[in-house]
Each structure stands twice: as structure tokens, then as C-alpha cells.
Amino acid sequence: AQSVTQLDSQVPVFEEAPVELRCNYSSSVSVYLFWYVQYPNQGLQLLLKYLSGSTLVKGINGFEAEFNKSQTSFHLRKPSVHISDTAEYFCAVSEGGNKLVFGAGTILRVKS
Amino acid sequence: GAVVSQHPSRVICKSGTSVKIECRSLDFQATTMFWYRQFPKQSLMLMATSNEGSKATYEQGVEKDKFLINHASLTLSTLTVTSAHPEDSSFYICSARDSEGLAGAYEQYFGPGTRLTVT
Numbered sequence: 001a002q003s004v005t006q007l008d009s010q011v012p013v014f015e016e017a018p019v020e021l022r023c024n025y026s027s028s029v030s031v032y033l034f035w036y037v038q039y040p041n042q043g044l045q046l047l048l049k050y051l052s053g054s055t056l057v058k059g060i061n062g063f064e065a066e067f068n069k070s071q072t073s074f075h076l077r078k079p080s081v082h083i084s085d086t087a088e089y090f091c092a093v094s095e096g097g098n099k100l101v102f103g104a105g106t107i108l109r110v111k112s
Numbered sequence: 113g114a115v116v117s118q119h120p121s122r123v124i125c126k127s128g129t130s131v132k133i134e135c136r137s138l139d140f141q142a143t144t145m146f147w148y149r150q151f152p153k154q155s156l157m158l159m160a161t162s163n164e165g166s167k168a169t170y171e172q173g174v175e176k177d178k179f180l181i182n183h184a185s186l187t188l189s190t191l192t193v194t195s196a197h198p199e200d201s202s203f204y205i206c207s208a209r210d211s212e213g214l215a216g217a218y219e220q221y222f223g224p225g226t227r228l229t230v231t
Contacts, residue, residue, distance in 0.1 A: 034219075036222070041203075041225070041227065042224055042225065043116075043118075043205050043207075043222035043223050043224040043225045044156075044205070044207075044222040045222070046219060046221075049219060090155065090156070098161075099146065099158055099161060100146075100158070100207075100220060101158075102155045102156045102157075103155060104154070104155045105154075105155050
């Protein structure tokens with residue numbers, strides 16, 4: 001069975017600093033990986049996805065993530081965060097493109 | 113493109129009544145839609161997979177007679193919470209998968225969510 005672990009429940013960071021949100025997954029087969037962002041009382045917005053090909057994936061709002069098969073990781077990074085990046089971020093995995101399994105989420109708090 | 117709407121955004125109902133939540137894909141067709149539930153400060157838990165023209169597939173532990181799902185068209189799925197109780201209060205989010213878009217074949221587009229409060 002698939003599972004997703006987001007190691008940090010909250011990540012505080014100062015504005016314009018770099019940030020990394022960690023995500024590890026477990027699966028016995030090839031997977032598709034996603035990062036979503038959720039603002040308060042809203043649905044989820046896709047930041048980026050890995051389906052195949054290049055392991056470095058670039059997404060919206062300056063975010064990128066790297067798929068590391070040997071470490072079963074898909075960490076999300078941004079070189080310089082903005083106040084508006086404050087939100088909750090969810091890593092998700094899908095086997096075969098069907099249902100998504102989400103991690104517990106990481107709240108990113110950007111401080112000025 | 114790829115917009116999913118939900119209605120209502122918020123609903124308050126009395127214990128024992130039923131509530132219907134609609135999920136629509138506005139600019140694409142979706143043979144498959146998903147219903148999630150999210151408790152405060154927690155992740156999304158998949159409740160069921162809704163397939164157009166057939167019965168929904170429920171996740172283990174989800175009561176199918178309590179959470180009725182109907183996917184009558186390629187752009188609309190509904191979730192009805194029957195005989196609602198306070199413990200059903202939650203944030204319900206739907207998503208839809210684009211049936212025809214190759215680039216988004218494995219991507220789910222999420223609605224804005226519905227906040228249900230049962231008093």
C-alpha cells in the first residue's frame with residue numbers, strides 16, 4: 001500500500017529565504033507524485049507533478065521538486081519565499097494514475 | 113481551464129436532516145470524480161471514487177448508505193449526507209479528472225470545498 005510522509009508539520013522561514021519541504025513515499029510500484037497548495041478554507045491547487053522523464057520538475061510560483069527514486073523522496077523547494085507563499089502544502093502519490101494518497105501536510109509560515 | 117466548482121460553499125443543517133453537495137467540472141468532461149473529507153488541521157481522506165454512469169467505489173470504513181454519491185453526467189457529481197449528525201461536520205472537497213486531456217490524464221483538479229456544520 002502507498003503511504004506518504006511529510007516530515008515537518010510546520011516550517012517557519014523568513015521572507016526571501018530558501019525553503020525545502022520534505023516528502024517521502026513508500027510504494028512497491030512506479031508512482032506519480034504531486035505537490036498541492038491549500039490556502040485557508042479553499043480547495044487544493046496543483047503546484048507541480050512528476051509523471052516520468054526529468055527528475056527535476058518545475059512548477060508554478062517558482063517552486064520546484066526533485067524526484068529521487070533511490071531515496072523515495074520528492075522534496076519541494078523554492079529559492080526565495082514570499083509572504084504570499086504562506087499556506088499548507090500537501091505531497092501526494094498515485095499508483096497508476098488513480099486515486100491520490102496524501103501526506104499529512106506541512107504548514108509553511110513566511111515571516112517578514 | 114480545468115475549473116471545478118462546488119455548491120454550496122458553506123451549509124449549516126440540523127441533526128437528522130440530509131444535505132446535498134454538488135461538484136461540477138466547468139470546462140472539461142470528467143468520467144471520474146473523487147470525494148474527500150478533511151478534518152481541521154488534518155490531511156484529505158478519500159471517501160469515494162465517483163464514476164459516471166455507474167456506482168461509486170467507497171473506501172474502507174465509509175458508509176455508502178450515509179454518503180450517497182450520484183454521477184449522472186460527465187460534468188456533475190453529487191454527494192448527499194443523509195441523516196446528518198454533528199460528527200459529520202467537516203470540510204468536503206471534490207476533485208475531477210479530465211477524461212480527454214492527455215497532459216492532465218493523471219491530474220486531479222480540485223473544487224474549493226464545502227464547509228458542512230451539523231448542529
